[in-house]
Amino acid sequence: MEIASLPFVDEHVTVIAAEADDVWHALGEIVERSFSAPRAAGYARLVGSPDRTASGPRPLAEGSTFPGFRVAAALPGRELALEGRHRFSTYALIFHLDHAGPGRTLLRAETRAVFPGLAGGLYRRLVIGTGGHAAGIRRLLSAVRRRSEQPRSGTGAPDNGSQQE
Template sequence: MQTASLPYVDVHTTVIAADADAVWRGLGETLDRSFAGAGMVRYTQLIGAADTTRSGPRPCAEGSTYPGFRVTTAEPGRELILQGRHRFSTYALIFRIEPAGPGQTLLSAESRASFPGLAGGVYRALVIGTHGHVLGMRRMMTSIRRRSE
């Protein structure tokens, strides 16, 4: 799957009072915690996700998985790309870490996804249209910032 070919959904950014290494650690800890529950595993099984369990080395590396995602790029302190697919969507979540001034780092999380067919359109309406995705991303970015600082 080519990440760049997926339609753009949105991007969320936050400035974190920490260096890139601390942000990378905070990102990894947050992802591990966010996707650790049995509920997430069950949900990914229900929707037919390609990856339904957590596997691979931690901190994450290419090939590591979270329920619903596979790590396709892991450049510590710089970029993490998670990709996934299930019955209703093919998607990517791209985290970028950049300097933002002395003692500060900019973290961005870009979402891209396609939702083919009628079922995909209904799923998009449920996830994107209800703002559930936005709320989840805001919560995740706040958690990353808190763990990093």
């Protein structure tokens, strides 16, 4: 299923006090670490996702996989689009990086998904309706913000704080 045809679920946003390239690198690290944890592989297996292991090019590029997701698009400094499917849902998580002023980047995490049938509706209620998905995405964005605002090895860039919306 084409990502654009999936129904919109939600969007979460944070402003990061770092350039888009720094946010891009941090996003790749955090996404890889978060979704490649052993519990993610177990969950992907439990719900029947075909993508259960990390494979493909690194750093993340189109065709890379990790449990529950396949990279549909990777436009450095601009967009990382992940897609996946399992017994209860077909979904996409798209990260958009936008310029927010000198030394600042707006990072948006957009979720799109369809939850077919009765089982899909129950799954949606469990994952989306309880607020679990939103909490997880907010934690992920906060981790990207913290990592982005830390000096990268050899850059000497200062840690200059942030603002979250």
